[in-house]
Each structure stands twice: as structure tokens, then as C-alpha cells.
Amino acid sequence: MLKIFQISGHSLYPLYKDKQRVLCRKVFKHTKIKPQDTIVFKEATHGLMIKQVKHSKNAQYFVQGTDPFSQDSRDFGYITFQAIKYKVLFKF
Secondary structure, eight states: OEEEEEOOSSTTTTTSOTTOEEEEEEOOTTOOOOTTOEEEEEETTTEEEEEEEEEEETTEEEEEOSSTTOOSHHHHOOEEGGGEEEEEEEEO
């Protein structure tokens, strides 16, 4: 399943700009998530977020924005594979 999201904010600038659209593919059990992938995930206090995977361990992922003030794993810790909803394919 494919879905289009619109970027809101500057946490991944210059990779993704505010109001830019991205095409994403739904994540399934067999989907490989690796460092440098950009993902859309659900975080308990922030809802849906888009960040870049920096590293993983034991099926948990450390995600981070490019902005030093981004709300990311530096604030809320690792996310689980189950929290990941989509993987970004490309921007337009």
C-alpha cells in the first residue's frame, strides 16, 4: 500500500523541506529497515512523525532529525519495529 504524506516542519531539513510531499510504502513484517532509511512512525506523545533511522539494535530503532532541536530518539528513546508504519520511497 502506498500513501502520500506532506512534511510539516523543519526537523529533516535540508533532506526534506516543509510542505514537501513524500511517497511512502506501508511496512510489513518482511520489510527491511536500515540506517539512513526515512520512516513514518507513531510515537506515544507526538503521534505520527517522520525521521531518519540512525542505527538499530534488537529490533529497536534510534531515529533522528537533521535539526539539532528536533524531537526524536534523543528525547523519547528507541522505537520498536511495531511503531513503524511507513518507509519513505521518494520525495516530490
